[in-house]
Amino acid sequence: MSLVVMKFGGTSVGNVERIRNVAQRCARVRREGHDVVVIVSAMAGETNRLLARAHEFGEIPDPREMDALAATGEQVTAALTALALQQQGVAARSLLGHQVRILTDDAFTKARIRAIDDTRITEVTRQGAVCVVAGFQGVDDAGNITTLGRGGSDTSAVAIAAAIDADVCEIYTDVDGVYTTDPNVSPAARKIPRITYEEMLELASLGAKVLQIRSVEIAMKYGVPIHVRSSFSDAEGTIVTSEDKFSRADMEAMTIAGVAYDKNEAKLTLTGVEDMPGVVAKVFGALAEKHVSVDMIIQNVATGGAGLTDVTFTVTKADLARAKAVINDVGPKVGMKGLLVDDQVVKVSIVGLGMRSHAGIAAKMFQLLAAEGINIQAISTSEIKVSCLMAAKYTELAVRALHTGFGLDAATVKEESA
Numbered sequence: 001m002s003l004v005v006m007k008f009g010g011t012s013v014g015n016v017e018r019i020r021n022v023a024q025r026c027a028r029v030r031r032e033g034h035d036v037v038v039i040v041s042a043m044a045g046e047t048n049r050l051l052a053r054a055h056e057f058g059e060i061p062d063p064r065e066m067d068a069l070a071a072t073g074e075q076v077t078a079a080l081t082a083l084a085l086q087q088q089g090v091a092a093r094s095l096l097g098h099q100v101r102i103l104t105d106d107a108f109t110k111a112r113i114r115a116i117d118d119t120r121i122t123e124v125t126r127q128g129a130v131c132v133v134a135g136f137q138g139v140d141d142a143g144n145i146t147t148l149g150r151g152g153s154d155t156s157a158v159a160i161a162a163a164i165d166a167d168v169c170e171i172y173t174d175v176d177g178v179y180t181t182d183p184n185v186s187p188a189a190r191k192i193p194r195i196t197y198e199e200m201l202e203l204a205s206l207g208a209k210v211l212q213i214r215s216v217e218i219a220m221k222y223g224v225p226i227h228v229r230s231s232f233s234d235a236e237g238t239i240v241t242s243e244d245k246f247s248r249a250d251m252e253a254m255t256i257a258g259v260a261y262d263k264n265e266a267k268l269t270l271t272g273v274e275d276m277p278g279v280v281a282k283v284f285g286a287l288a289e290k291h292v293s294v295d296m297i298i299q300n301v302a303t304g305g306a307g308l309t310d311v312t313f314t315v316t317k318a319d320l321a322r323a324k325a326v327i328n329d330v331g332p333k334v335g336m337k338g339l340l341v342d343d344q345v346v347k348v349s350i351v352g353l354g355m356r357s358h359a360g361i362a363a364k365m366f367q368l369l370a371a372e373g374i375n376i377q378a379i380s381t382s383e384i385k386v387s388c389l390m391a392a393k394y395t396e397l398a399v400r401a402l403h404t405g406f407g408l409d410a411a412t413v414k415e416e417s418a
């Protein structure tokens with residue numbers, strides 16, 4: 001008998017019929033004799049609908065109330081899933097984040113989990129019932145409802161799996177595993193049977209929303225094996241696990257694990273700021289104070305006048321309104337002449353542990369993009385990834401060119417191994 005965490009995303013619980021299917025799947029595992037803890041997301045589209053309603057009351061609604069509102073999506077599916085299980089003759093009880101006591105910090109809309117009390121979940125499973133937990137939500141020290149950032153039910157699932165020492169955390173979604181790139185963008189995408197935490201972490205942080213970044217961080221820290229699979233078929237999915245579970249030959253064969261893209265960023269350029277010590281410290285200090293996370297940064301010499309420079313950076317679209325407000329406040333203090341905003345950009349990235357031992361990967365990426373006539377607006381690199389910012393209209397073209405150019409297409413791989 002094992003202890004299994006099963007998480008179902010928005011599409012998987014998208015309507016009553018699908019919730020019945022989810023319950024059937026969970027009931028099967030329970031009847032096989034395993035202890036089951038289920039984590040559910042809100043129905044597909046529901047969180048967007050709720051947040052849009054909040055925005056009817058202002059451009060930057062109070063984040064505490066946004067969380068109180070957004071958390072209701074998961075409350076509905078948790079109760080419905082418990083009811084569906086009961087209808088199938090399986091004892092089940094739902095719990096909300098604050099009832100479990102998933103304690104988080106108070107950074108509303110992107111709270112981080114601090115601790116999980118396993119008492120109530122364990123109580124439910126000990127009584128032989130399936131425990132259904134509402135994903136995405138927690139509670140802070142002061143008793144306020146918090147949410148864990150978009151896609152946060154993955155993080156709820158992995159963190160709960162770590163807290164109750166589950167044997168596996170299964171993430172059920174609308175694709176049957178992690179692919180070399182988004183299968184909804186490139187038909188040539190190939191399923192990856194096993195991937196390391198490090199590579200998955202990069203892919204997730206660079207836009208592969210199949211797993212939320214934080215969930216992979218927690219899995220890596222606590223050694224929780226993740227199995228990404230489809231809610232709609234019994235196909236073998238993708239196992240996300242540690243590098244030491246891979247053979248040397250496995251590692252050497254893989255240069256690039258995958259291509260990711262992120263359309264969720266916006267680019268801001270402060271033009272004509274003073275080129276002197278302390279300027280960027282002031283700008284980015286002010287952004288940090290307002291909890292705006294900055295991703296790519298470039299500072300270049302302005303062509304206009306001596307002693308002046310442009311500073312460009314990217315933030316998530318969700319933070320754009322706040323970032324603009326901060327810059328409009330701090331800009332005049334550093335002599336800013338103007339602020340340019342472009343939210344029609346995409347960050348396209350390649351990821352792979354193999355980059356550590358292969359030279360020339362970045363150069364090859366730039367050549368492949370140049371061959372398609374794509375202009376690169378910003379670049380960032382790490383040991384195992386290269387990211388390029390470009391106009392959003394190039395997303396599909398860039399992803400496909402890189403996927404083919406780095407030999408990831410399903411057909412190419414078959415030919416190579418034939």
Ligand code: ADP
Binds near residue numbers: 010011177181211
């Ligand atoms: P859920 O609602 O189940 O949490 P998400 O929409 O958050 O599902 O994540 C699944 C989606 O992630 C897929 O439909 C797919 O479009 C997207 N995706 C992006 N990159 C990848 C990738 N490399 N492999 C698989 N899916 C990916």
Ligand code: ASP
Binds near residue numbers: 009041047
């Ligand atoms: N419902 C939340 C969202 O749409 C959390 C999740 O689905 O993981 O972001």
Ligand code: MG
Binds near residue numbers: 009151154209210211
């Ligand atoms: Mg998701």
